[in-house]
Amino acid sequence: MRPVGPRLRSRLRLAAVAVLPLLLTACAQQPQTEQGKKVYTLYNITLAIAVLIGVGVISMILLSCVRYRKQPGDESMPPQTHGNTVFEVVWTAIPTVIVLALFGMSFVTIRAIDKPSGNHAAIIEVRGYQWSWTFDYGTNAAGTRVLVKTESNRTPPQMIVPVGEKVHIEQRSDNVMHSFFVPAFLFKRDLIPGKANGFDITVTSPGVYHGQCAELCGTDHAQMTFSVKGVSRAEFDKWFNEFRPPLPKCEDTAKAATEYTVTALQGRAEWETPCAYLKAGGPVSLTMHNQGGLPHNIAVFEGPMTENKPVGKPGKIINSGSDTVALPALEAGKDYRFYCQVHPLMEGLVKVSP
Amino acid sequence: MTTVASRPSHATPAPKKRSKIVDYLTTTDHKKIGVMYLYFSFFAFLVGGMLALGVRAQLATPGGTMIEDPDTYNALFTMHASAMLFFFIIPIWAGWGNYIVPLQIGALDMAYPRINALSFWLLPAGFVTMFSGYLMKGGPAQAGWTEYPPLTAARFMPGYGTDLWIVGLLLVGISSTLGAINFMVTIFKMRAPGMTMFRMPVFTWNILVTSILTLLALPVLTSALIMLFIDRNYGGSFFDPGVGGNAILWQNLFWFYSHPAVYIMILPAFGLISEVIPVFSRKPLFGYKAFVFATIAIGGLGFSVWAHHMFATGQVLLPFFALMTAFIAVPTGVKFFNWIATLWQGKITFESPMLFAIGFLTMFLIGGLNGMFTASPPVDYALHDTYWVVAHIHDVLFGGSVFAVFSSFYFWYPKVTGRMMDDKLGKVHFWITFVGFNLAFFPMHMLGLEGMPRRIASYSANPQWAFLNKISTLGAFIIGVSIFPFVYNLWKSRKGPIAGNDPWKANSLEWWTSSPPPVHNFDSLPQIRSERPVLDERLQREAEAALAKGASA
Amino acid sequence: MSAVTTDEHLDSAEGRAEGMSMPLLGMVLFIASEVMFFGGLFAAYFNIRADADEWPPAGLEHLHAKLPAIFTVVLVLSSVTMHMGVMAIRRGNVRALVRWTAITLVLGLVFLAGQIYDYSTLEFTIRDGVYGSTFYTLTGFHGAHVFGGAIYLFIVLIRAMSGQFSKAHHAAVEGATMYWHFVDVVWIALFFTLYVLK
């Protein structure tokens, strides 16, 4: 048989092998958090070791292929070496040492990133649902709940954090798994139903960073984006203290009745219109019609759901069809809202008319 | 117009051909069963590949205009991976194991021929079950091949697709378990005289260790699948946190199987490579025993690393799993260095099997090394569930297992058919595959570093990812093209040059018998004094011939 | 030149005297896989139980162990009787084998009947949270294994009665015995985790 792989080809391959790893450093995201910088360092060390090993091993493979290819006409047997214990020990020991070193560095970095600490500039509770996020900062000095969310799934919510300060992120989900992932932070962590999770970040420079859900969570997983905006302390305080939650405008009070039906759109985590018009005075009822495709329920609260002042009993979670909740007498002018508890983003106003 | 009556000869189908089909349908001969495995799993590869091309076509543009409904896309990659893993890579090695292992150890058949046939027939049954999801309202399974609850709970994923996926996989599970028992008993009990454990070919060793992994890991997946089925259909709440269940539990059970499963997919490939490299270097495998121990070590360590798929949950003991995962590099490294030492000072020729073996060495290496990044939890925080992991998957599974599969076809085709495959065409196949592979999967590393998550149907918010994705799509279609010379070669070589018993001047017993082997496998057996009985015999014969020549001269 | 003929090879391969016989080895391996299967179920159980604030959950009593304890004794006894059966056939006593197998089979069926009765007395179902799910899945799959074992025993019984077993040839009996012991051991583990462990 004629040997394949003249020298030129293998040289080209070698060159390619040497160049490709450079692409891997060039493409890595520049880290924008203190924690991410540690990850980045570890990544680069690992890359250096991997490239060294990779180039070394591939060179040896190609070298032996070129050097020991059979010469035409040579029918003799090569030396029949069966093994060598010293070699075996050496090439078991050296990788063991490298691996232990890599592990040691990982270990130190884990400790540095995941160490729980008490001093936080803010604690933000992140909730994920199909398919967006809420960022809950708690109540500000004016007594307003600072809860960031989107008005529809298509406009991603933005998390505001002060630059240079350690922020704690608490993660919760009461539906499926999601994962909070900001590429520029070189970090992600899953939101797990039934288990509280969390981590710290310290954003180092101002800017807007793209984030996205990284755990498959159903149909619109790819649309479950958000952003994190790093701002100065002053800017953060101003934003926090002047926060006003956007509420839907419901002005069709003429529709007010003692029974009202709201509709959840086919396959979406969205109300057809986020308004329910009910009469004050006596007991009333609110019906949800689920067009199907997603599980929903309906529950009425006084004020935002996160403050947890339920009015009446929440409805059943249904995949399609209708479900009615009976409500006690409501007072005109008070702030009532209705939600799908599976999708907290599905917020609507209950407008009570006398 | 010709009437039927005027052509009586056409009306009756040739009885011979028919009986051949019936023969295959009812056979319990390990060779025929092996061949059916090969046909079936190659078919699954084409199905999985077509689905992959759908995935790539969708991702060629940021908006993903090809598929409107993201669920259709989710089903695409779910079924792509299911076809590739459960119906292609795992069974194709079971196919070669079936055909080759009894030959390599000098046995007449597998230990339980009828159970062997059952193992095979469960596979198409599982495939039909799983893929019949495409006929159901709501489509097939679409939560990724990992099917994490609670997404797969009935309330989030209604419809029969997921249930069919579960049942299909249960059938595959029974198939694999029975197959594993069969291999183990065959290898333990049916070796020819003189074939001690440490004279067994390395391929057989790897099938043995693979079978042990299957036997011990797969039942755990079975139990998890049953629990998920109960959750979905009988109101159970194992994985539903709403009623006291535990969502992470599924991940633990799933990966307890599925990590060893990745070694089930690669160990036979290691074995094959360890057959090919010595043959085409004309040297014994360097460090045979080290190889065997490394295989056992990989198998053993494989049971203690599963949670490296769960680092980002923050719910697992990070240092332990990180350490164990990293350790797997050591026995794998031992294999690499021994392969290189086998090449070293050899007289290497580059027929197609060897070309693919060298391709395997270089490409799997990249996959192994990029696995070392995710083995470090902090780095995995950045790379988990991004295209870096997709790159890893395909580097190890395509650059590793699939390259080895191609190598095995070129290597053993002469044994199965008695004919040689066209080597030139094989080389064309190799180079197209090699180029396509690197174009398709190398850019995914960069995409992963840039933060492109996997399992997304579109990336309109990040149009800058489009360029690398286009290259990847191009590469995928080049891989698609590379299949044509291969399939053509398989077909046309059925009339290729006669191979003879031992066309490669190889080492192990399958090359002793005729090609194709007789029904009872061997008319005679050589004496087995080492792990290379056929070579020993050949050398002895050559020495005797030389002696005779010397004497007559 | 030395080439062993196939006939010799055949003899030696079939007659591999060392270690277990082929069918028995198959059974051992099968049982190993079954152990892992129940291992998965047990792992799930302990995982969930460790997570729970209360076990059993509020509103449910701890399971009554009295009746199940009796059936446990029945099943253990059946293991003993099956062992007597296999001992008998090892001596070549087919009639004793038939007798012991029949007794074992009856005891096995009594156990199953007992379990069904036990189910009927419980006030929770598989739909009632993790407690119900784990309880019925674990005991249900064990019951299914007992049922499978009973069918196996029944086949052994028929074959024994038609004189298919002898001192030299009774691999199926050995296999059935081994499987029956396994089912028994799983039950003992189940009994202690589900009914006794507080």
Ligand code: HEA
């Ligand atoms: C054939 C299949 C196969 C094989 C062999 C491997 C081998 C390895 N895999 Fe891979 N893996 C998969 C298939 C496979 N994997 C799949 C399918 C997934 C994704 C599942 C999913 O989520 O869908 C996955 C995911 C996966 C993850 C999870 C990533 C994530 O989701 O975040 C991790 C993390 O640690 C990992 C690590 C490793 C390691 C360390 C090895 C090691 O065994 C590699 C060892 C080899 C080498 C290192 C190279 C040779 C060694 C030397 C030359 C010696 C010198 C080297 C050193 C000292 C470093 N793999």
Ligand code: HEA
């Ligand atoms: C053995 C395993 C295996 C193999 C061989 C492949 C082969 C391929 N895979 Fe696959 N892949 C996986 C296992 C495998 N994959 C797994 C486990 C996942 C994870 C899934 C998950 O997240 O759940 C995955 C996920 C995955 C993704 C990520 C999807 C996502 O996260 O959104 C992508 C994207 O590009 C991809 C692409 C490909 C391509 C292009 C090939 C190609 O190599 C395919 C080549 C084959 C062909 C092309 C078919 C043969 C040709 C013909 C039939 C002729 C017709 C051809 C033409 C007309 C050109 N794969």
Ligand code: CUA
């Ligand atoms: Cu939420 Cu993906």
Ligand SMILES: [Cu+2]
């Ligand atoms: Cu793994």
